[in-house]
Amino acid sequence: MLSSMHGKEQAIGPVFLANLNLIVTPANGIDTDALGTFSGEIPRCGTMLEVAVAKARIGMDISGLPFGIASEGSFGPHPLFPIMPGGFELMVFVDDERGTVIHESLVIDDTNFAHLVTAPKDSISKFLSQVGFPSHGLMVCPNLGNSAAAIVKGIVDLPSVESAIAGAAALSGDGRARVETDMRAHLNPTRMKNLSGLATRLSDRLLHGCPSCAAPGWGRVKMIRGLPCEICDTTTESVMLEVFGCVACPHHEERPRADGLIQAESVHCPACNP
Template identity: 40%
Template structure:
């Protein structure tokens, strides 16, 4: 049982943006973990959405840096070798033009057992957007479309190169928004507006972080048949699920290769998605 690996342990959650609201209740319920959020932890040193501090690496590597930094500076004091970190990214959806996609990753690092397991979520349910405006009226219209004031906004003179002192984050009051936009327009003739994608300013993003946490829990609960380590999950997928009409191979998954990161044991599972045949709509022969 995976609870054997985690029950009763303390985990440091490396965040300053109140992600514990989405992560802690789920992990505590699943594994009886004690989640500790360190005072004064500065996750902004690993990059900001407003680009005034660049992210040092890709999403996974950056989450790992956060977790290891927390362990190195606080692990001994708290008597733990377990840390959790989260990292999000936003960009265009690969299949739907003009639709933004939110990718979330929640990483667990366990130095006691040499484990590193990440949960993932990808969803188009996001208010991620930005716009340059030259009037207060246009700014208010953008704010309404972005879910303001329940979702925070950012105002700065330009998308790139703005003086950090003129980057205003966490705006959730209309009077404050009007005042900052008016001052920015007066000073620069334009204002760049963005949705504030920090977790505590974005309830929609919090839901995506919770989804990634649930995926992490699913992986932690899947144990290796050989060594019983958690995280026994799909490492690769083999296409070729036969078409239901002509039986030609399609691009859909025929088999999944499960792999244990601890002992290297692998297992091939056919029809992992519960389908013996593919809909002909996915067949290059029946639906060229």
């Protein structure tokens, strides 16, 4: 059972059916916005993993099924290149038959996440083209003041954008409106594509059994940093080892990097490149 109000079954369903022969069905009557919204009027309470698990359990409670799927996304400056927009997606598979929670995550490079502060008579055509409007939806709110109370979401046509900007600007302390990308999955094809990729990653993990107990969900659980510099041997923040583990038993294994790299480039060294 998938806990989603925003059509994520379109991205997740085909992957789980092809890879696992599992039919993914969205839960009826679910309100995932109660756990937090992108627009900020309802803050997320807890970590992304905690919220994703809570979301999955809502669908499981409604359906009475022992399995649940849910995802959480976060967007802002890229975690590695802060001058660029980026995101982080997390997806969980809750299995109450085995008492396990299996999750995978994905750092997002390909996103249209952006915003623009504008006045009603300003041209925003360049911004609209940049964010993929109208195939990708928008949100508009006052730039200053109680933006959450006056936000308009799910905008997919130009007259509605212009009307929302005029209304938001009239309520704003500076006479301007904030136009943002609507990052909800059903209004963001780029995010849907990323969710499909994450579903592939999660389904692949579900296919791998633990070497010790055979429970599904074997995969990487941690990274150990400390790869030595290629020039001076100083410890760097680059990943040295990958830790694989089981979600059902204590079995863990430390493995070298998958790419075989045993030294870090000097550009990442705090001594050579302070």
